[in-house]
Amino acid sequence: MDTQEQELEDIELFQKHVSDRFTELSSPPEDDALLSVSWLHSLLDVFLCCEAEFEAILIMDRDPSQLSKPPFDRLIPEFIERAVKALDICNAVANGVDSVRHCQKLSEIVISALDQNPLGDGHAKRAKKALLMLLSAMNLDDKEGTHVKATERSWSFGRRGVNKEQIAGHFRSLSWQVAKNWSSAKQIQSMIYNLVAPRGAEASGLPSPIYTMNVIMIFVMWALVAAIPCQERNGLPTHFPVPKQLNWAHSLIGLQEKIADEWKKKEKKGMSGLLDELQKMEKLAQSLIDFTDSFHFPGDAEKVKEAAANVSELKEIFGRMDQGLTPLQMHIREVFHRIVRSRTEFLDVLEKGSAPVL
């Protein structure tokens, strides 16, 4: 089998693998709901696997000068540019995970407060304070300089006046800024820009896996931004220009549409991340805050029971976050470093392949 045929086979195999992996992601087991912490782990794994295969096809045993000729002299630099944008998104998201960890910490207080028998007014007050902070942390507009949009019920803190701003300041400094005026939404937008599926002869050659990898990279970054609150997500694009007839893309497109639907629904209500655990936590926090608001010792037995059930669910979510969030940050860092390496590899190839400079 000559190299041309081998190459076509490799490309086909690569795209089959891509299709399989995304199909798996589309039907996750019970515990790994779409956009949950463990699903995100799986997503990142898929990225790393695809990227490794992609690099192997493009670079291994290949004469570098081949990649310096058209259309690769345009396609490869474009890919590298997108990769750099992806790096900034990785950083933004990894730091967004910190704000989720903050929510986790606050939920821990709620759990400590309410996991008491018998439940007293003091416990309820304690929980309520933490719940208010939790809800405002989750609904914090990730724009710079916006102040707390919290449901400001009897904010018991405001006595000495000085503390509201301090707490708000607390939140502000929690959000890491990639750069002034940087926007994750715009970043994704610019990654999508100029993304054109190869046509004709190119569709069956090397340009095809390059396009595939571009799409995968954009999708992964997009999903991360949708799930994890990070800088300036307003205006996140919800549509990808991926032609439906591409075989390998079906599952990916399906996933993308599902997530995009969720996004559109939530966008109107104010933006916590679509992270499954975060969504569930928000619901629980809402009902618990209603409970603590209306609680007077010894409290309505039914309501207390309901609250206890909520708390126990909250405990479960806390557990999943506790297990999975820090590893998620590490995983994102792994992806970050892989993209850096990959970029260096491609730059090397371009350099070797181009005519020597006099």
Add this chain to the structure above:
Amino acid sequence: MDECQSAIPAHDGDLHVVAAAHHIVKALGTTKNLSDDLRKILIDLDAHLSLITSNIDSKGGKGFVEVEERLKRVERKIVIWESDRIMIWDSGPKEASDYLEAVDEVQTLIDSLRGLSMNENQKQKELLHRASSLLQMAMSRLEEELIHMLVKHKQQSEPTYIPSPSSQRNVVYNESVVSLDNESAKEASSKNSCSDECGEYIVDLVPEHVIPDIKSIAKVMFASDYSQEFCEAFIGARKEALEQHFDILENGKLSIEDVLKMEWCSLSTEMNKWTWSMKIIFGVYLMSEKRLCDQVLGEFGSVNSFCFLEIAKTTILCLLNFGEAIAMGPQEPEKLLRLLDMYETLADLVIDIDALFSEDGGSFVRLEFHKLLEGLADSIKAAFNVFGVAVSSNGSLYPFPGGGVHPLSKYVMNYISMFPEYCSTLNLLLEDQHSDVASLVSEPQCGPTASLSTSCPMACHLRSITSSLESNLHKKSKLYKDEALQHIFLMNNLHYMVQKVKGSELRPFFGDEWIRKHNAKFQQHEMNYERVTWSSVVLLLKDDNPGSSSLSKSAFKEKCKGFSVAFEEVYKNQTSWCIPDPQLREDLRISTSLKVVHAYRTFLGRNPAHVDDKCIKHTVEDVEKLLLDLFEGSPRSLRNSRRMMKT
């Protein structure tokens, strides 16, 4: 629990014993065959036990009353502050310690009330409830006090010794610097003057006297299981403080994309700022913050390192990000000095980083900064290579006018003269490439002049760079059509190189052997120039017939004319040539003068008969004077000179 006195005298155990005894008595009382005596004893015992029980109850009742009293008292102490606008810790140490005592008391009461089994005692439940509500109120208050304390005292502790970033020398080295003389080039050195003095400084981020107060609040909150609230407040306040310090250092928040696209001038500034910020943040602020955390949270185990990490994270990730962006970037030679600064700073700090983040939770910090250090090392090696390649491949289309010192020579020599400052780092980094380079540098340093400094990796690499420069200069010299100019050009440039080496930190690394060799080289070119230019001219004045007394008039005329023409030709051409170095210019003039003037004088002297002839265009003095015009760099024609001489 050890210190707490049980508020209720009766014990669980006592009640059980009494109850059990009562039960036995009752059971025995139902047996049929009881003697009268036994029955009497049982009745007595029954009455006795009942008395004990009621006693206990009433005592218990009395016990609860006592508890309630204590609770009421402590309630007053705590609630009274709720309506007050004043902060407890601002009011005075007595108020503070009273309050803490009160909170302690509440916790004690709670522990005691909990210590009892939960029978159906309504009073007990009620008291417990009141106490835990009171506790929550107190904890909330303590949280406020803590935040207030941290915010108030944070503002007062601006360390004054830290010089402002703008005072740091920040000259950008680029091609424009080639016009600087040695002195200003030295000033342009990017090395931070503070680098040696600025080790670790531990400052009081919070005044000493406040620490015990914070600690006392910590102790109470941790004891009451409100440690999470304490940590939240503490982390929030300290994080904000650290980030304010960081903001003052004016590190532009830059995305990786921004950094990769940035033009050199701004990038150089940012790299400088980074180097400085790293020293300040790690060397001063984080060391001090760690100490503060140790002081406040030292006794609470892993919470200490957790809080420290949370406080520091955002800031250090920002610094890490910039460093990584730099390490990723295109490795251009002009970045070398700044890269070396960054590398050296990080290499110094890495030990501190390892110490600050020694626990598990901080392992990723250590890893990432170690990775960054490696990345910077790779960047430096790559940039160095690119530098070498750039030097050899720097092409010219046209010959450099005037044959003076080429800008490339200036750039290279000025640039590399700053490297010795980074000698130890460069030696470390260039070590593995040493063997390849050493063989390329065909000037084995052996004998008494060879030393560690001339044979170290950096020295070898620098000599290989100057070697490349020489080869390139040779190529450039070929662009001149005039062979004499080729030699002037090479003489000028080689001389410049030698002067630079002699007059800078490069000297020990190039060694005397190299200097001698290169002196010889440019002197060779000097001689070649003279030969090419003047030999033929002087030849014209040669005595064809030694021994014969003098030439015929026509022969003399011919020779004179020939000499004039040749001389004027040289004059016309070579006045526009340049020998920038005054000493060299002087040397060449003297040596030329010796040859030419001497020959001319001899020639004229041999033919005294024709001395007054009009065909002698120039006197010996004329020739001498005219020679002074050579190599001034401004083209002249003889007419000009004549006019000038006449006036």
